[in-house]
Amino acid sequence: MPRAVREQQMLDAAVRTFGQRGYRAASMDEIAELAGVSKPLVYLYLNSKEQLFSACIRREAAALVAAVRGAAGGTSVPPVPADRQLWDGLTAFFTHTAERPDGWAVLHSQARTQGEPFAAEVAAMREEIVSFVTTLIAEAARSAHGDPSLPEREVAGLAQALVGAAESLAGWANVEDSVSAKEAAATLMNFAWAGLGGLMEGRRWVPSPVPAPLPVPSSSL
Amino acid sequence: MPRAVREQQMLDAAVRTFGQRGYRAASMDEIAELAGVSKPLVYLYLNSKEQLFSACIRREAAALVAAVRGAAGGTSVPPVPADRQLWDGLTAFFTHTAERPDGWAVLHSQARTQGEPFAAEVAAMREEIVSFVTTLIAEAARSAHGDPSLPEREVAGLAQALVGAAESLAGWANVEDSVSAKEAAATLMNFAWAGLGGLMEGRRWVPSPVPAPLPVPSSSL
Amino acid sequence: MPRAVREQQMLDAAVRTFGQRGYRAASMDEIAELAGVSKPLVYLYLNSKEQLFSACIRREAAALVAAVRGAAGGTSVPPVPADRQLWDGLTAFFTHTAERPDGWAVLHSQARTQGEPFAAEVAAMREEIVSFVTTLIAEAARSAHGDPSLPEREVAGLAQALVGAAESLAGWANVEDSVSAKEAAATLMNFAWAGLGGLMEGRRWVPSPVPAPLPVPSSSL
Amino acid sequence: MPRAVREQQMLDAAVRTFGQRGYRAASMDEIAELAGVSKPLVYLYLNSKEQLFSACIRREAAALVAAVRGAAGGTSVPPVPADRQLWDGLTAFFTHTAERPDGWAVLHSQARTQGEPFAAEVAAMREEIVSFVTTLIAEAARSAHGDPSLPEREVAGLAQALVGAAESLAGWANVEDSVSAKEAAATLMNFAWAGLGGLMEGRRWVPSPVPAPLPVPSSSL
DNA sequence: TATGAATGAGATTTCATTCAT
DNA sequence: AATGAATGAAATCTCATTCAT
Numbered sequence A, B, C, D: 001m002p003r004a005v006r007e008q009q010m011l012d013a014a015v016r017t018f019g020q021r022g023y024r025a026a027s028m029d030e031i032a033e034l035a036g037v038s039k040p041l042v043y044l045y046l047n048s049k050e051q052l053f054s055a056c057i058r059r060e061a062a063a064l065v066a067a068v069r070g071a072a073g074g075t076s077v078p079p080v081p082a083d084r085q086l087w088d089g090l091t092a093f094f095t096h097t098a099e100r101p102d103g104w105a106v107l108h109s110q111a112r113t114q115g116e117p118f119a120a121e122v123a124a125m126r127e128e129i130v131s132f133v134t135t136l137i138a139e140a141a142r143s144a145h146g147d148p149s150l151p152e153r154e155v156a157g158l159a160q161a162l163v164g165a166a167e168s169l170a171g172w173a174n175v176e177d178s179v180s181a182k183e184a185a186a187t188l189m190n191f192a193w194a195g196l197g198g199l200m201e202g203r204r205w206v207p208s209p210v211p212a213p214l215p216v217p218s219s220s221l
Numbered sequence E: 001t002a003t004g005a006a007t008g009a010g011a012t013t014t015c016a017t018t019c020a021t
Numbered sequence F: 001a002a003t004g005a006a007t008g009a010a011a012t013c014t015c016a017t018t019c020a021t
Helices: A003-021 A028-035 A039-046 A049-072 A082-099 A101-113 A116-145 A152-175 A181-200 B003-021 B028-035 B039-046 B049-072 B082-099 B101-113 B116-145 B152-175 B181-200 C003-021 C028-035 C039-046 C049-072 C082-099 C101-113 C116-145 C152-175 C181-200 D003-021 D028-035 D039-046 D049-072 D082-099 D101-113 D116-145 D152-175 D181-200
Strands: none
Touching (some): A003 A028, A003 A039, A028 A049, A039 A049, A049 A082, A082 A116, A116 A152, A116 A181, A152 A181, A152 B152, A181 B152, B003 B028, B003 B101, B049 B082, B049 B101, B049 B116, B082 B116, B082 B152, B101 B116, B101 B152, B152 B181, C003 C028, C049 C082, C049 C101, C082 C116, C082 C152, C082 C181, C101 C116, C101 D101, C116 C152, C152 C181, C152 D152, C152 D181, C181 D181, D003 D028, D028 D049, D049 D101, D049 D116, D082 D101, D082 D181, D101 D116, D101 D152, D116 D152, D116 D181, D152 D181
16 A cells, blocks of 8 residues: 555544544554554654644645635636635635544644644644635725725734634534534624624724712721 | 642642643643642642642633623622623633633633533533623613614624634734733724624625636646 | 540451451551541551551451350360360351451451461461360360371361361352351361261271273374 | 463463462562563553453463363263262362462462452352362262262252362461372362261261259359 | 564552651 | 641553564
8 A cells, every 4th residue: 555545544543533532642552543554654654743743733734724715716717706705715614624623623722732843833824814814804895895994903803803703603503503504604704794894984892981880888998 | 738728729730730731741740849749639639630620620710700700790880881891891801811821721722622521611611601791792782772683593693703702812812912901802892893783784794696707628637 | 535445446447447458458548537536546556557457467366266265165164075165166166257257357368368477477376276176176086986096187187177168168158148157067067077987987088099091092192 | 572472471470479469469560570571561461450360360260170170080981980080189179279379379369359350250260160079079979878868958068168178278288388289188088088978877966965054153243 | 565562751649657736 | 635737659550652573
């Protein structure tokens, strides 16, 4: 069996094991067994547990980015509108993570909590997606509402919030069976869109002054 | 030294170690040393690594909920408006997580990835916060925009998204030190507020039909 | 509470724990708790686990010997016949060990398997009982069958076998509920008595020559 | 070195250590060192201390049963008389236990005092031997003394007593080196044989009435 | 290319024992 | 007379990793 194929089998097994058990709790024994090969072979191909984990991160990150980019596909002619790209990208994100829960767990839960070598790798991917989303948001805002006028920092924060909201909604959708992934995506898009629109029109919230509490006939202090 | 004091020292050390290293990578040796006691004493007081972790979760969850609830404080007379409560709660949330990054890591990153006994404990806390936020959103919508007319389900989804966004922003704000709690809270509040307003006015996003892509003169494959 | 009483409580707890768990598996914590005192007090009174175990052995050994000797009671006037003494002693042995299973376990199962300091203590007691039984057997044989003519060594072996048979029967009686301890004692006495009588009459078994096996038309070897 | 060989070495070391130190006091470290391997290898092959102990029990029990059965060997043609089989079996038993004192200690002293999983395993072996002896006794009685007329239950009790006596004598013979296996077997065989003969002739012991003790002029207490 | 055999280092947990009061 | 607080040492067990073939 050619090396490339075997390596993919090992990565499959590793992603599954890391995703379900966590980096530390996953054992090389289990991974090798799940891959159907002997342990020394895993070491021969992937050198160490750290490097194996790293390879998992890279593969899953690339797959996720490819899925999102591919779906949003800004290369078609004539160009697809930005809001539609955003929607397609979000949908692809939800679909992909739902289809590969272990891969998503590796990226989202595991890699970020295992210290520097790994956090950096996943941070790079995250940055790529966030900046992509940021671009789309800005463009969508411009095309829909004219001049953006949103400070860059606010856009970055929004992108971050959007991703968190997406993750939260994904978990919510999984628990309440009646809510499909698509429905969750729609809710999110809806929310983001309405929020974006409101923001562009300057609908901002400012803390209204709190009415002074009624004086308590306090004795002292 | 009395038992109660020692226990708190141990919990402090454990939260810090769990938060930084992760549940599996944290060793009881390190925790005991950080707490300035011997390992057997940790076991005498807290029985096992699992129970120690559980105690950390409970303590940090209680502290977080207390901080948020205390800040939002719906008990004052005359009552504070719901939007203000939401803002105060969010600010307290960001402040608290910024002040106790390890505690937040235990709740958000570690507990949720270590299987059932722990995930359930933190899920309960999260549910409490979500339902609290749901109440506030519904009330804020009613008082600010008249009759809500938002279906209950949409409000629930909004609350889920809001909490998820907050969680995500907490991590972001912790990394980029330059973002203060107030700033993060403002970003989120703005977005939610604008989104709420937009939604109540029926500003919904619907996928616009994609123009059929130009036929590609496909060569082969 | 006076020291002597407390000490007996501790010994009670220790015998029970040692008997049920074994020397090594019994923990001083459990013993102290069962005795209703704190651990340091156990150490104050009995110094160490070894000495505590030793004290248990001595107490239980003394009690067993006293029970057997008291029942067989060779001091009454007029003297009780030897066979009757043997029967009484055996019955007392069975009764005592049945009433104090933990004490018997300490002597029989635990002390003998925990290396030298303890094995010696219980061996002394065993020697005392065996020699007592040996005397009775010899005397019984003499009074019942005239001149003993049994070599001393054979008598010692018989006593040893008798004790083993007694233990085995005790276990058997416990499993098959229908066999009472008394019945077992009777069976044993019966067996010993009949065997003794046979032996005194010279009824010995000698290996009869084995008939040569039929020649097998073996090819080779 | 092939796995099967290593496993036997480990079992050898384990039997020796368990037999001399007892189950709890024996440490896996010591066993591994005695076997000349590292501790992890012991765990790799035998999984846990409990399973290692269990494997020891099974191996030693099988060896003992095989030795006894092989010596008694009821398959030869023409058949060996039952009394001769009994003698051969007893001799083999004493020889075997003398040759493998640690194995015998594991079966007799250790396994029976370590709670249910182990006690049951050794009880099964014992039951097998007891029923084998029961058969031989019944057959020997029939062939030597004509119609048995001994109730089945009495034969069973006899077999229990015989096996117990043998076990006890095995310990005795091991301590007093001067007692050979043949000697022990002869002692026991003699006793059993004489007892069997006596029983068949109705020589039973019944408690003779104790003469009323002379009234003691009791002073006080 | 592939593996059976093997281990050093370190994990959690328990226990007999002591000290200060 | 009695105990709450504390620990050094050692137990069982796991794991990432390597060697010889």
